[in-house]
Amino acid sequence: MKRALIPCVALLLLASCKAKAAGSVAPAHSYRDDGDSVSEGYAGRDYADANYGGEIAMEETRNLPADEPDAERITSTSVGQRWKEKRAARQAARAELAAPAAPAEPLDARKVQPDGAATETTTAGVTGAPPQNGADGAQAEPEPAVAHDDEDIDGRHIVYTAAMRVAVFNLDEAMRKAEALPVRYDGYVSVMQPGHLVVRIPSKHLRTAMDELAEFGTVDDRRMQALDVTAEFVDIESRIRALTETQTQLLDLLSKARTVEEALKVRQALDQINTELEVLKGRMRQLSNQITYSTLTINMYERGPHDPTPSSNDPFPWVNNLGVESTEYR
Amino acid sequence: MQRIRPILIWCAVAMATGCNAYRLDPPKGFAQVSEDDRGARMKAGDDVGLRVDVFDNVEGGTLAFWGEDLVRKLAQRDYTLVSHRPIKSDNRKPGAQFNFSYVNPDGKEKFFSVALFVTDKYRITLQVAGDQKLAGKYQPRLPEIASETKIRGCKLLTDICDGEQPQIAPGQPKKPEKATKEPDTELADDTTSEEDPQATELADKASSEPAG
Numbered sequence: 001m002k003r004a005l006i007p008c009v010a011l012l013l014l015a016s017c018k019a020k021a022a023g024s025v026a027p028a029h030s031y032r033d034d035g036d037s038v039s040e041g042y043a044g045r046d047y048a049d050a051n052y053g054g055e056i057a058m059e060e061t062r063n064l065p066a067d068e069p070d071a072e073r074i075t076s077t078s079v080g081q082r083w084k085e086k087r088a089a090r091q092a093a094r095a096e097l098a099a100p101a102a103p104a105e106p107l108d109a110r111k112v113q114p115d116g117a118a119t120e121t122t123t124a125g126v127t128g129a130p131p132q133n134g135a136d137g138a139q140a141e142p143e144p145a146v147a148h149d150d151e152d153i154d155g156r157h158i159v160y161t162a163a164m165r166v167a168v169f170n171l172d173e174a175m176r177k178a179e180a181l182p183v184r185y186d187g188y189v190s191v192m193q194p195g196h197l198v199v200r201i202p203s204k205h206l207r208t209a210m211d212e213l214a215e216f217g218t219v220d221d222r223r224m225q226a227l228d229v230t231a232e233f234v235d236i237e238s239r240i241r242a243l244t245e246t247q248t249q250l251l252d253l254l255s256k257a258r259t260v261e262e263a264l265k266v267r268q269a270l271d272q273i274n275t276e277l278e279v280l281k282g283r284m285r286q287l288s289n290q291i292t293y294s295t296l297t298i299n300m301y302e303r304g305p306h307d308p309t310p311s312s313n314d315p316f317p318w319v320n321n322l323g324v325e326s327t328e329y330r
Numbered sequence: 331m332q333r334i335r336p337i338l339i340w341c342a343v344a345m346a347t348g349c350n351a352y353r354l355d356p357p358k359g360f361a362q363v364s365e366d367d368r369g370a371r372m373k374a375g376d377d378v379g380l381r382v383d384v385f386d387n388v389e390g391g392t393l394a395f396w397g398e399d400l401v402r403k404l405a406q407r408d409y410t411l412v413s414h415r416p417i418k419s420d421n422r423k424p425g426a427q428f429n430f431s432y433v434n435p436d437g438k439e440k441f442f443s444v445a446l447f448v449t450d451k452y453r454i455t456l457q458v459a460g461d462q463k464l465a466g467k468y469q470p471r472l473p474e475i476a477s478e479t480k481i482r483g484c485k486l487l488t489d490i491c492d493g494e495q496p497q498i499a500p501g502q503p504k505k506p507e508k509a510t511k512e513p514d515t516e517l518a519d520d521t522t523s524e525e526d527p528q529a530t531e532l533a534d535k536a537s538s539e540p541a542g
Contacts, residue, residue, distance in 0.1 A: 318385045319403035324432050324440045327379040327459035
């Protein structure tokens with residue numbers, strides 16, 4: 001008797017599924033403007049499974065771009081396969097709309113809820129669709145994590161490093177003038193030793209400061225290097241944005257945790273996110289400082305009237321090695 | 331075998347002398363202090379130094395170009411050009427000799443002469459310097475020392491090794507404002523004979539009356 005009951009129950013369930021699929025499948029709350037197309041898309045399909053697949057499919061449809069043709073969404077009679085296709089499409093759409101580095105694994109809380117509003121909130125939070133709590137999302141223009149005014153050429157972020165070697169007649173006076181130089185350009189002295197200075201000067205004033213420094217004496221050497229860190233800067237920005245989002249979601253989950261165990265798990269994940277976020281923010285601060293303030297290394301030495309007078313950009317300094325001092329013996 | 335023998339001997343000599351840019355044995359009166367393929371230093375008994383330096387040449391670098399560059403840059407360092415003349419090396423490569431006078435920071439007068447040879451690959455300088463009172467003894471010897479020097483680095487089908495002499499304007503080059511001493515007027519008068527190499531040679535011979 002029991003053996004006969006099981007197949008009957010299965011058949012009954014199957015029949016109910018078909019009935020539901022064949023009937024008015026349009027959900028109570030159809031979130032698409034062309035809700036008919038949704039129902040038409042699902043109606044007439046041969047579903048082998050229960051509501052689960054159907055409701056999920058509709059829900060995910062809501063999150064997909066509106067202009068996606070139905071034919072692309074429903075390409076298989078197998079619910080499992082169709083579920084996989086929808087998931088792939090959902091992920092592709094998420095990648096287009098949301099920031100990168102969103103968590104790949106769905107959280108445990110991402111379950112179908114009978115209450116559509118809760119589901120929408122959870123789903124939206126997980127997929128990274130419309131932002132919440134003011135967190136930057138896909139829809140907002142990406143903003144830098146740290147305010148800075150260092151974008152120069154076409155939004156590129158360049159780190160400038162320069163060095164100068166200057167021969168002066170009065171070293172003490174030249175050092176005093178060199179120490180005062182960065183202050184005039186809203187910079188500061190980083191390292192100071194006799195004849196050696198490292199100053200940080202706003203990038204926009206670097207060349208002007210170097211030209212002014214060249215007037216202190218004779219320039220033996222003048223070098224400047226530029227390093228484009230735009231890729232790293234943008235990458236860190238994106239990662240901070242994604243982690244901030246995840247942090248917000250985790251905080252929300254933490255507030256909704258029902259058991260201590262759940263809260264602990266969420267807390268652990270949150271701590272990890274916080275640590276990563278702090279590391280990234282620190283690196284961002286460092287980069288921003290390097291971009292905003294260029295580093296100028298100054299070496300000065302005292303020379304007399306008979307010392308060699310090399311030119312600063314002469315490509316052939318061979319004559320510096322010639323002369324009485326390097327030839328005769330004393 | 332007899333035909334090959336000279337070739338073999340030549341190869342052996344070449345290998346023995348190496349592929350250096352120059353070849354110079356210590357001239358009479360000089361002892362070798364150091365030597366490598368980029369130069370040599372020699373010393374005379376009266377502290378006069380003889381120095382050989384080798385620099386790589388670049389495309390377009392000629393005797394005229396480097397000679398003018400040398401004179402201009404030494405002038406910036408308060409070296410006063412007294413005279414210059416053409417010279418030749420042991421293997422008949424043309425060069426130029428420049429004679430300078432100089433006052434060092436201690437106020438002592440020095441003489442400084444440099445012979446410059448330019449080939450396709452190298453710039454080779456022979457410098458001799460010491461007290462001004464020894465100028466008459468050593469400055470006229472520089473052409474002789476140059477004629478004992480083998481210069482290498484010439485290529486076929488180029489005229490770098492046969493380049494024209496530098497055209498240095500008569501008179502002293504313009505000195506920087508912070509020069510502390512005016513050049514000797516007698517030396518300044520000597521520059522009027524720069525255009526005439528023979529006159530320069532005669533003047534050098536006259537000034538090189540043996541003192542010892």
